[in-house]
Amino acid sequence: MSLQQEADDALQERSAFFIGADSDNVSLEEDHHQLILQKANALASENCLKDAIDWFTLAMRYGPMEPEQLSTFVDCIVRNFKRKAARPDALPGQSQDAGSNSRDDVFDCPSCRSFLGEPITLACGHSYCKRCLQRRLLSKCKLCRETVRGEEKANVILCGLLEKWFPDELSRTKTICEVEGLCRKKCYKEAVSLATDVIQRPEATALARLSRAEAYMALKQYRLALEDTEFCAMFRKAMVLHEMGQVDESLQAFLQCLAVDEDFPCAKRQVEKILCDLLCPDDESVKVGVRETTQNTSPRLRSKTLVSDAQTQPLSPVQRRHQHQKRWESLERQGLSRAHSLRVHTSDCGEEGLKRVCSAPQLGDQEKGSLLKRKLSTSDTEPCLVASGSSKHKKQVPEELLDPNDLECSLCMLFYEPVTTPCGHTFCKNCLERCLDHTPQCPLCKESLKEYLACRKYNVTSILDTLIKQFWSQQSAERTKSHLEETKELSLTKNVPIFVCTMAYPTVPCPLHVFEPRYRLMIRRCMETGTRQFGMCINDPQKFVDYGCILTVRSVHFLPDGRSVVDTIGGKRFRVLSRGMKDGYSTADIEYLEDTRVEDGDELESLQELHDEVYEQARVWFQNLKIHFHNQILQHFGPMPEREADIQATPNGPACCWWLLAVLPIDPRYQLSVLSMTSLKERLVKIQHILTYLQSIPSN
Structure with a gap:
């Protein structure tokens, strides 16, 4: 059963009870409001945009709503907006590739398309400029959809490389950061002056204009701010328009932002607020707005009124029940089957342009909903401007500045599977894990990594991995070959890892609490190689006994401090042929034991x-x-x-x-x-x- 059908059933069941109830009952009115809101959300979830507008408008008349409650409605609008923008006959700039993340310059921020400058690597392994994260311009990684926490520090290795390879780019980025710092201090004139100095340079970026537009907007020089925003992101243009009071134009611009990036939280929050203002009745509308709507010259609006003029007169309980019954009959007759007339009404005004709802205070709620539908229905006639803040050409690293020593792990050699910690330091994945086996601190700065250890998301830093494979392909291939050979040695043929602890038996569960660093390493290697197996023996004066049992790992529960609870079950029995050691834990060459079969009857x-x-x-x-x-x-x-x-x-x-x-x-x-x-x-x-x-x- 669909959400819309569930909402319809709930409304029908509720109507039978609500008709016989006293309209003064506040709890019943609130329940009624929630049911209508449920219906509106169900329609929005199923992309019924125009019907959803009617129901959200109706919900506003039964009770107040917060902008956050329109989240489903905004998602519906964005889906319709993107579908129109993806049509074959869409205007240039409206194509579905307008917001594509495909870039051939690894040094650009995936969010703002500007030079990374001071890069910060997220837990997912992707890197963004510090500016985007500080200003909270994204809630999810644009490349892998992982949630962004924004608490990480700058990547030390990447910062050093960019400062060495692109000093001029880095200098411009720092200057723009200074402009934004001046804006935060409300030194807007100084910010305009500094930004203008950057813009006048031949290699100026759109990000400088974006920063200057912010200063112009604070100085209320809106025309100058608009000129700058033509070169910048649509979001800034939308904010300027909204500040100027041009609500409908700003709504279009915010929707274009969401059409490019539907997870842009700032834009979505602004659309929710605008829709809430447009749908919400004024103080007077609560009392007389519906009455004005019924007297409107439009027969369609007049026929859809759900509350009569008699609402302003005292009513007896019988009259109240009769009124509720009429209200529900009208709701079922007109509210659920009005799409056709609304489409006609929308098409009638296609050439009139967009009319601002807030500029017509005499309009009732029904007209507001109709004008909102008109506004949204014409969104496919607006060109979509999405400017890139990145440089025009792919950045080339000077060959004379390439030095493999710049990409060496501080614990071994050239990075293999580089992983960046929240404190900004980078290590090989294996090196970092072995260090965390002993202590939950960064090997360099000693900052606590307990939360990072608890999450255990050791994702490779993609930009460093790309640079290594691009500029030092031979060394990278050698490291990969060495790693594969080591992994092959750890497979369950020879040198089987041995956990010296307790007795284990075939088919019998054997839960283990692993806390020693050497066995943390051993268990992790068993999981990484895919064998998920190791031997279990008890101790004796000769290190461990001659017989044991293979254990198969069924699951591992890692504790925040690095310890783990390992659920295993016994498999084959074995006899030890020879003993050895590897990285602190015991190993053995073994042969498996089998029972002698009895064939005689x-x-x-x-x-x-x-x-x-x-x-x-x-x-x-x-x-x-x-x-x-x-x-x-x-x-x-x-x-x-x-x-x-x-x-x-x-x-x-x-x-x-x-x-x-x-x-x-x-x-x-x-x-x-x-x-x-x-x-x-x-x-x-x-x-x-x-x-x-x-x-x-x-x-x-």
Whole structure:
């Protein structure tokens, strides 16, 4: 069922109850207002723009609304605006590629298209100029849609490179920042003078005009500000128009901004406020605006009035119910099927141009809605001006300034998968992770990285990765080859990583709390290589024992301080052939163990009988446990496995044997001896002896 159908059903159900209610009941009126708003949002969600305008206008008459409540309405308007702009017969500048992010200059900010200047790298790995982030000109990354926090510091490596490679560009960017600083201090005349000096240079950028336009606007020199904004972003032009009181023109400009970038929060917020003002009735309109609308010469507007003149007269309860009934009948008859007449009304005034709603205070709410539809319906006749603030030509790095030492990780060599921390320092991804295994601080400035560690979003800094592959392709290829070879060595063939900790068994869960730096590294490598496996052995005087079990990682829950809770389950058993060490943790060459299959019929039948006998004995023992121990076993190891039809179906034998071995209170050395057996019969006999002994002990 669609949102619109749900809203219709809710309105119909509510109408039956509302007709018999007293109109003085405030809670019922509020509920009625919410239902109408729900209907309006449903229409907006389904792109029914003109009908949505009617319902939002009606909702305004039943109660006040905040601009934020028109968010769905704004989204609907933007979708319609973009669809018109994408038509084949759209004017030049209106094409859907007008706001494309495709740029061939890596040194331009993806948001304002200006030189990066003082770049800041976000958690997603993409870099923006400091100006865009400080002024909160974007809420999501334009390249990957990741939410922008805007709390990161300038990228130290990138700042150094840009200062070395493009000193003139950087100087202009700093001057523009000074202009904006003067504007914040309200030194507008000084800001105009400094910006004019930058604009008069041959290599002036549109960003300088944008800054000067802001100063002109503060000085109320609107004509000069408009001249500058022709070279700048449409948003600034929209702000100037709105400041001058030209609401309809500013609305068009704001919509053009959102057509290019629908996640531009400032533009969307301005559209919400304008729509709220246009739809909201004045103080007088609340009382007499509807009455004026009914007396209007337009038969269409007169026929759609939902409240009669009798509303101003005292009404009896019977009259109130009758009035509500008429209101709902009119709502269902006209409010839900008025699109055709509205389209006719809109087309009638196509040549009249845009009329400002605020300039006609005598208009009622219905006329305001009609004029708003007229305004939005003519949006496809306006040219879309989206100026770029970037330079015209791709910036070339002087070859004599290329030095691989500028892109060396402070912990190893040339960057491989460079990652930038919130404090602005850059490291190889592997280098950073290994440092954070030991302490949650930046290796250079010692700033706390606890929040960064908790998120664990170590995304590669795209611009640095691009520069390395472009200018130092050979060294980059060598680093990639070395990394792939190291990853191959970590695969589960030889040098298997060994976690020296506890006993593990096939098919039995084994939760682990990982806190040591060496095992943090080991678990991370198991996940990165894709094996998701490592060996588990218990300790002994010779580092670790000769037998163990492979564990498979099912999930990893990372804690904010770098520790992790790893959920694993037992797999194959193995025997250690040789031991080794790698980066602090143990490794081993191993061979896997398998049970010897029984093929003889009589022997197999005898083995089956022994298995059934041990299984029944174990079931009785488990049922007779005290409730405390019984629940504890269930919590840690789960229920006892079901009896298996084929006890030799897997190389490790039936799962019940390993579950029993894990839960029985016996010495780990004895458990290890059973784990190393390759005879199912011997294993069953050992377990039977243990169960017999435990059942012989009298319970207290």
